[in-house]
Amino acid sequence: MKGPGAGPASPEPGPASPEPGPASPEPGPASPEPGAARPGADPGSPGPDRADAPKVRLRGTRRPPTRTSRLLQNRWAGAAGLLVALLAPFVNATPYALSIMTSAAIFVMLAAGLNIVVGYCGLLDLGYAAFLAVGAYTSGVLATRFDLPLLATVPAVLVVTVLAGIVIGAPTLRLRSDYLAIVTLGFGEIIRITANNLDVTGGPSGIYGIPHLADGPVAFYYLTVAVVSLAVLGAARLGRSRLGRAWRFVREDEDAAEATGVNTYRVKLAAYIAGAIWGGLAGVLFAAHLSAVSPASFTFLQSALVLMAVVLGGMGSVPGVVLGAIVISLLPEVLRDLADYRFFLFGVLLIGFMLLRPQGLWPARSKEALRSEEALR
Amino acid sequence: MTLLDVTELRLSFGGLLAVDGLSLSVREGEIVSLIGPNGAGKTSVFNCVTGFYRPTAGRITLRGRDLRGLRPSAVAGLGVARTFQNLRLFGELSVLDNVRAGTHLWLRQSVLDALLHTPRYRRSEHECTEQAHHWLDFVGLRGDRYGPARALPYGEQRRAEIARALARRPGLLLLDEPAAGLNHGEKAGMVDLIRRIRDLGVAIMLIEHDMGLVMEVSERVVVLNFGREIAEGRPEEVRRDPAVIEAYLGGEPDA
Known part of the structure; x- marks a missing residue:
């Protein structure tokens, strides 16, 4: 986890799931000699060895880790990320650093939510900030108008974001991907412009004086890390469930998924609603963090940045998008010394990343570890 | 009948x-x-x-x-299960996952089970994997089950697709x-x-x-x-x- 974000001023808050990724290859007792297992199991080797290959189950065959990333890809990486996030305030607890780290953690939650939609299910959403806005405004308006504590607004936020997800998803998810991208782009703008023009949302200046969720920035930081960790863990677990598999089937081949009995429409709607919930709850944290919400926070750029975090980290890979979100949110801060040139360099670095690692910093693997058997022990 | x-x-x-x-x-x-x-x-x-x-x-x-x-x-x-004329496996997913797709219809597992990793989640995931192995054994697949489906030789892909269809029972x-x-x-x-x-x-x-x-x-x-x-x-x-x-x-x- 030594990303480019490990600058002097900002230790990385990396609230990662304790069990990231779809796999946890622990070197188990049953692993045979890696060399001996190879020839029979090699998918690339055509015909010749097949005739004399004994009819054995290859399920016990373990193959040696081929990359260092495979060593990292276990629950320890998630625990380590969480530990870094928990220890970060001991390294630097200035209000500025805490604010940056809290923002980064919220951004991680957004990326984890968008990853469900884009990474797992393959639906290109260009207006994801809209759900952040719906969550932030719902909780902000309710809290300031009715003097409610922010926590009390969470049920309402859930209801409203789920409704928003259904309203947008239900008519548009019948469309193929590129049309969906356009519609979500429009939806993002509609939400922002609506907030800009309504009285209840405070117009262009937004709403302010939103109550805090915790006493002091340190406590709020830890609260955020806790919520975001749960969100990341939840997203990872969804990805490894029956529904999570169905999302991947839809992403890979909608017709084949439908033929295997997956109701692709309902499954896509579920992904959209899950994404909306993650975004909406991040919105509550967002409102509490800034104590003010204004339309300027929910521009297309915000949606694009979240999408960038997902693509940069590795679509569909939970540890990947966590890493991507941290890089995207901290890199501009690390580059702050460069003044006006920092966004220029930010852009150059992103292009460089994508050229060198188009699959993402920590890509999802199509190779599966022997986890299912282990899950029972 | x-x-x-x-x-x-x-x-x-x-x-x-x-x-x-x-x-x-x-x-x-x-x-x-x-x-x-x-x-x-x-x-x-x-x-x-x-x-x-x-x-x-x-x-x-x-x-x-x-x-x-x-x-x-x-x-x-x-x-009713089917296979396609030009193979329609989920190429990037593992062979096992492809066959697990067949279990989607009868696997009983709620979102809550998955989030909380309840005993029912573990049981259903185990059963799902067992069934996937069972049908891969049935069709006699010899290739790597844990690797991506696109890496299988062509004939094996045909068998994997049939295994996926059969897992639907x-x-x-x-x-x-x-x-x-x-x-x-x-x-x-x-x-x-x-x-x-x-x-x-x-x-x-x-x-x-x-x-x-x-x-x-x-x-x-x-x-x-x-x-x-x-x-x-x-x-x-x-x-x-x-x-x-x-x-x-x-x-x-x-x-």
């Missing part, structure tokens, strides 16, 4: 009649082949039965239940050219596999161009040409049918 009943099926794309008043039925546990020259409408029949195409007219019933207007996933839920399996692109030895293996599937009590409808395989494995053969049935019967009868020979060899209409 009749499992699938198709009556007066008609399917047109604009002015083109792909299927023109076809009637056929498949009994429980029977192997029926659908043959005919290219473009005769065989795959269109499959697509109508499985809900991918909406027939222009006609009735399709499975165990007496009308299939018209159902989504493909709903048809699959009633016990169907009553009727539609195989669209399962032997296409297979070498001689692999074809023999396919004949054996099709028979073993039938022995499970699964009825099979087969589209195939390899006549050797069709004659060897089918109990009944239906011959299509231009969306119409031109012959039907036991393999040896159909083989001698003048209308069939003419359709295949392109004999003169009034020769």
